[in-house]
Amino acid sequence: MNQKYLVPLAGVFLLFLVAYTGVEGAGLQWLFGVVVPYAALLAFLAGFFYRVMGWASSAVPFRIPTTCGQAKSLPWIKQNWVDDPDTAGGVFVRMLTEIFLFRSLFRNTRAAFHRNEKNRLSYSWEIFLWVGAMAFHYSFLVVILRHLRFFTSPVPGCVKFLTKMDGILQIGLPELRISGVVLLLAVFFLLLRRIFDAKVSYISQAADYFPLFLILAIAGTGICMRYFTRVDIIGVKELTMGLVTFHPVIPKGVGGLFYAHVFMVSILFAYIPNSKLMHMGGIFLSPTRNMANNNRAVRHINPWNYPVKVHTYEEYEDDFREKMIEAGLPVDKKE
Amino acid sequence: MSKNAILTGLVIFILAVLLPFWVNLGGTAAAPKPEISARAKAAGRCILDKYDMRADHMQLLGKWRNSVVRHSNRLYKTADGKVFTMSLSTGKNSCLGCHEGKEKFCDKCHNYANVAPYCWECHTTPKEINQ
Known part of the structure; x- marks a missing residue:
């Protein structure tokens, strides 16, 4: 046990309790169901805009792409045009593989000493972080897209199709959604990795644990409402549709667990621009990935040169x- | 990357986040009201309380299915002692026997909340087959 994860864990418990007791005990449905979500959305958008524009106005004086393959060279040497692109097209493909497939994480290696008398240092391919990250990000995406059913009426066909595919196993009633299970397992894996892998634990701070606990709590409350404690889904949709049509209503018979879920989602949204979760926007602006490796082929003139x-x-x-x-x-x- | 390209991407992202707002411009939040048939109105009360029924009916039906198919136990006793046949669509005492018309009752909320239960892959109403 150490405080780097005990403090964020306690913080997430506290957030849950604040909303749960606030609604169940003090009747603050308006605060947690209407005021906080609107405020969180504003904070998210304004913060996101501010952060990205800050990056956009920062100087990028050097062309520093990471070269992960053979650069363009003599005509008979085959270039790796994705991992070491020298054209905009190559950069585009490289960014696609980075954003959608986490390509650089896929190449993750671990260094370890052989446990024999030679005691040699060796590097081996370590794929599980990539697997966990892919499972986590894609299941989270599916979960978010599925939630569009609460914000659209009628629900668009693509959301219906996604939901149907997500429940294709037809286990139980209401049927099990694969993305929910995968999300929970993946967050658990990423969390346990931080706690039990000594090297990762050493570099992990409270700011690394907090979003994991928060997402775990959000997924947990959502799964709880769907499969165990139950919630009046029509009431929930009345509230969410009220939010997006600017006619907020507080439905009868929706309990504290739902408001705790919404409150923690709001906190997550407001927290994103102030945290490492901004890698969501930052990945597009990584100078080591989004620049073509044409240092020698093209003359780069400092853009803010003056006579x-x-x-x-x-x-x-x-x-x-x-x-x-x-x-x-x-x-x-x-x- | 040029500042304009970044700004374009940022605007697209913000518009995508705000999608629920502009898709619903001018819309209303009204939830549909399922039609309560005359028979259901006369009975006054379903097998559970209103909010329990709203939240729990799918799980109850799942339990009924297992009870009927696996244990051939077809009788359900409510808290106030009434006995019902466990059936979704067969007989006057079944769910659809009282709540007449799937599309007037079940589908109203199911469509609103994007719920497509697989009940209807086996249970179909004769009217639907004719269509």
Whole structure:
């Protein structure tokens, strides 16, 4: 046990309790169902805009793509045009594989000593972080897209199709959604990795644990409402549709667990721009990935160069010619 | 990356996040009201309380299915002692026997909340087959 994960764990418990007791005990449905979600959305959008525009106005003076393959060279040497792109097209494909397939994570390796008398250092391919990250991000995406059913009426066909595919196993009633299970397992895996892998644990801070606990609690409350404690889904949709049509209503008979879920989602949204979760936007702006490796093929001129006022030797000689001649110094131009 | 390209991407992202708002512009939040048949109105009460029924009916039906198919136990006793046949669509005492018309009752909320239960892959109403 250490405070780096105990503090965020306690924090998430507290957030849950604040909303749950606030609704069940103090009747603050309006606060947790209407005011906080609107405020969180505003904070999310404004914060996101501010962060990205901050990055956009930062100087990127050097062309620093990471080269992960053979660069463009002599005509008979085969270039790796995705891992070491020299054109915009190559960069585009590289960014696609980075954003949708986490390509650089796929190449993750671990260094370890052989446990024998030779005790040699070796590097091996470590794929489980990539597997966990893919499972987590894609299941989370599916869960978010599925939630569009609460914000659209009628529900669009693509959301219906996604929901149907997600429940294709037809286990139980209401039927099990695969994405929910995968999300929960993947977050657990990423959390346990941080706690039990000594090297990762050493570099993990409270800011790494907090979103994991928060997402775990969000997924947990959502799954709880769907499969165990039950909730009046029509009431829930009345509330969410009220939010998106700016006619907020508080439905009868929807309990504290739902408001706790909404509150924690709101906290997550408001937290994103202030945290490492901004890698959501940051991945597009990574200079080591989104630049073409054409350092030598193209002349890169510093974009904020300005004409520098110089004082040439000829001008210097014009200024001091007579004095130089008097002192017997050689001059280029005599009179 | 040029600032304009970043700004374009950012605007697209913000519009995508706000999708639920502009898709529903001018819409209302009204939830549909399932039609309560005359028979159901006369009975006054379903087998559970209103909010329990709303939240739990799918799980109850799942239990009924297992009870009927696996244990051939077809009788359900409510809290106030009434006995019902465990059936979704067969007989006057079944769910659809009282709540007449799947599309007037079940589908109203199911469509609103994007719920497509697989009940109807086996249980179909004769009217639907004729269509």
